[in-house]
Amino acid sequence: MGNRVKAYKLFVCLIVFVVITFLWISDSLSGSTVKERIVVAPHPVLRQKAALIDRQDHEAIQLLIEMADYLDDSVRPIAGISLPQVAVSKRGFIVMIDEEAVIMINPQITKLGQDVPSLEGCLSLPGQYGYVNRNSSILVEYHDEDWEKQTLRLEQLYAFAVQHEHDHLDGILITDKMLADVPVSTRNSDIPLE
Ligand SMILES: [Zn+2]
Structure with missing residues (x-):
């Protein structure tokens, strides 16, 4: 009887160990390449004007798909990430919309609203947060994957995220346009966009 309980406990421990190892390996395989590729200021690629993506550029499109997976799997919520942030100066980015990673290639923005303050951070500017002006409503046209x-x-929020990522394609960072004073009226959830 005692041996049976012992064997059972051992079996459970073994299963737990296998599951944890599997999760650890799959986690380090997926996304780690994207995570490791993220560049921070003052990397020069963050200041370049990015080039249009060609339809035949399968490498860039594949990288965008990997970046979308990285955002989908991220435990910490990330609002978006652009190709220049992984040191590829091309016009593409990912934005999380309704908890879905949306790939936008060669995006073009039309502003429809008015400027409002948005509290933002950036993966390429660790630890820096501040308010920038963003248009409250936009139309974005793009090619998907x-x-x-x-x-x-x-x-x-979604309009802000697209404008933040679109700025990256033109070599613009939030530190370029941070408001000197914290605005009196800010959006309700003061969670900075990354
Ligand atoms: Zn950014």
């Missing part, structure tokens, strides 16, 4: 033409109208 299947090269389908897409159009989205976005408001507030």
